[in-house]
Amino acid sequence: MSKGWRLGRASRLLQAPGTEPVARERRSQPPLGPPAVLDVANLSVRLLLHRERTMSIREYAIWALKGRRIEGEEFWPLRDISFVVDPGERIGVIGPNGAGKSTLLKVIAGIIPPSVGRVVVRGRIAPLIELGAGFDQYLTGAENIFLYGSLLGFPQKDLERRFGRIVEFAEMEEFIDVPLMNYSVGMAARLGFAIATDVEPDLLLIDEVFSVGDAAYKTKCEKRIESFRNKGVTIILVSHDLGLIRETCSRSLFLHHGRIVAVGPTAEVVAAYERFSSP
């Protein structure tokens, strides 16, 4: 574990205002085993559909003049989600499209703020969500390693040290000084995966990233994830691949319409989901 990891060293507590830090009280209690890596309590995300669409200034003025009365429809991508993840656990998240799986990962990663409730993360997160978001098409692969790496919060020195390893894992030696726009989609994805996973996180968030690259590279990625697994890294895996979920995860959440429908041992939750999706 590198010393330079400044970002993730701090635990992060995301919470909606009005819900005072429960974590503060938690401290005074006697410790019961290692603290949870992730603690999600009463988490909801609300969208006000009228407000979240882009209005022009004129539309806004009319809306404001009418006393902001026209209450639009509310939409809750996530509703009353609570669960705790202990160190070393591997949690699967399943559900139909639009169930809120990706939104949940984004809230945990700090990208989407919670509207209600709180999310406490203790430790470093490695979010394998939308790999390569932040890549610049005009910069070379090497330059992008530093740009994307710093976007993920890695210090410069760390990146310099790990540069060779990243390039090697991405199998990118010949193309590293070529602008990214000349890369194939698979190459860029490989580079993104190599940068994001060249860490030892406490919490790994995976959102269906196994679809990158050819069969051989896919195996390589799976091996790396497996090595995280063997090291006891806590993993939250969102996937439609029920076989993978069964194989990887001890416990699972079944989300539907933003709510937890079932939570428990993977076998039971997957069975419930299968009953749900094949009536």
Next chain:
Amino acid sequence: MSADVLKPQPGIYLADHRSSGPLLTLLRYRELLRQLVIRDIKLRYKRSVLGFTWTILNPLFAMAIFTMVFSRVFGGGRNYPLYVVTALLGWSLFSVGTTRGMESLVLNGPIIRKVFVPKVIFPVAAITSQVVNFLFSLVPLALFMLVIGAGFGASLLWLPLPLLSLTCFALGLSLILGTFNVFFRDVKYIYEAGVLAWFYATPVFYPPEIIPSKFKFLLHVNPMYALLESLRAPIYLGTAPPLDLFMSGFVISLSTLAIGWVVFHRYEAQFIYHV
């Protein structure tokens, strides 16, 4: 249920539950800030033959044009090229910086939607890269001053102060405009027109004395007048910035920055649904 529904607002806390606050988060991401500024400078002159030399040539061209067109009218015994170029450099930092800073959130929308990042870093990076640009332009300015035989006095040591003041103002305004631009894209077009009018309303290429007395009040409501005069004094006059102008400019700059910072962080949590 609706009673406990509150406006989305992120709180980031350290392990000991002290809020780390947006400023500390920004500090932790200083590496990203550096990368964003480097990217901006690298990409600006990508695929151009002269590359970075343009940073040096651009202000010289602008100065030459203004001198050719206006030196007869506004010259009046002063060293017009030097008079105009100092304020032009400052104006360009301000106008390019605020425009880019305002757009930066929308342009970096894909990142904001997909990665956790302190969003304020994008306007900060836009302004920072303009400040870097300004510092680089001081090289041709110094060469030019050598050529025309203008003196290099100790007054140049004052330069960081008006530069800091101008930077704070540009950043503060970027934060305000950037926030509004996230919700109403009209802001960008309004500002682009407005900044042009603002340029002509500010004594950049003409001396303040030519403003008719009934419009003199404009100078006092225009912070750019105080900011640019303060920047101009150490280079052009070889004196310290006029204390009254500098102080009023500085107060306005810091207030703008404070307001911008608060406004930005108040609405920051909603950005993700609009960028």
